[in-house]
Amino acid sequence: MPFDPRNTPLSAIEARVLATLMEKARTVPDSYPLTLNSLVTGCNQKSSRDPVMEVSEGEAQEALDSLRLKTLSVQISSVRSTRWEHNFPRGIGVPDQSAVLLSLLMLRGPQTAGELRINSERWHRFADISSVEAFLDELRERSEEKGGPLVVQLPRAPGAREQRWAHLLCGPVDVNALASTSSASTGGNASALQQRVDALEAEVAQLRATVQMLCESLGVEPPAAPAE
Template sequence: PFDPATRPLTPHEARVLATLMEKARTVPDSYPMSLNGLLTGCNQKTSREPVMALSDAEAQEALDSLKRLTLAFETSGNRTTRWEHNFQRGVGVPDQSAVLLGLLMLRGPQTAGELRINAERWHRFADISSVEAFLDELQERSTEKGGPLVVLLPRAPGAREPRWAHLLCGPVDASTIAPATGGGGGSGSGSSALQARVDALEAQVAALQATVQRLCAELGIADEMSPPGQA
């Protein structure tokens, strides 16, 4: 299986891989993904930490590297190359662990509670303790299997709970990680609900874009919804 201790992912590779993982679960109609759709997902302004602005070339370079690592592969679509991830098999983890790692790659360090809320559209965990059980398993992963894939960070000043970070891009320096935002009482739950609505709307837009692209490809006409230079 993939061993981040030997060959860690770059931030671009992690973003591309995690975006494929996310869209496979949240907008299955537009999966496998075209480079256009993938780029839009990678550069989203919400549900991403940090926000990135990958170019076509950078996304393609990351896909080519992931293919060599057997973490992604291409499938031919209607005149368009489409991409799928191979995370669970490539890394050797169960679905639930893959969900948590994907979320950590997309959104940065999170508490077990935040991971459970953010995972709603990927997989429904019964409770926080089930999330913690999979995180513990990932942290205690044996050397034979490639070693730990997550680490529990020291609790930040003023924070109620410690956050978890992934190790797919190599060791984590806790001092360089931005402090958690929000998190208070009522405001935290309100912002989570708002975020969930924004995510749902983004998923609907992505699905509509994929449908339009597919129809345009079948009809042989230009896709007016594609961003300039990405048609």
């Protein structure tokens, strides 16, 4: 059966876990599949997340188990460790490009097509904004037989030049409330400085994940992360 968020919506933590697995598979492939510890670190990172969350290991494990029942995550066990990978495109029933856009919407909240193109640079390079919009339109027009729409276009916020998009994997959303929230945050998210800060923080997160992987392979305790 195709994934239908109207009948089996994801919880907020399931969405964060699934999108984080998708993100790390593309941005830090050397550290993927992820251990539970690395996954929790990715879920709770401060950069490229809206909202910022504090997911515990127990909550992440519960989400992974639930996602596995929905055929959206896969457990890979070995003598040394248990790791997890996503089954996003096949489990949801969408192409890779659409899975990238859905994951970004789950991680960063509502975004315009232009913002999605910028934020997807390390995941997948879309040729132009029109190609992003084409995949968004497909997700919006997903047939009832396939489980219904997976995204919605929000009303244009006051003063905004473009409309934003939100995902529906966690069920129906209040489009007017989301549009208002998006309007309040438009300026900061669109600034070049913020984009550079996000990129630097993402690089730091990647380095931390690599150190985590090396420590796990050597059987040593990873260094404590500095206070933020």
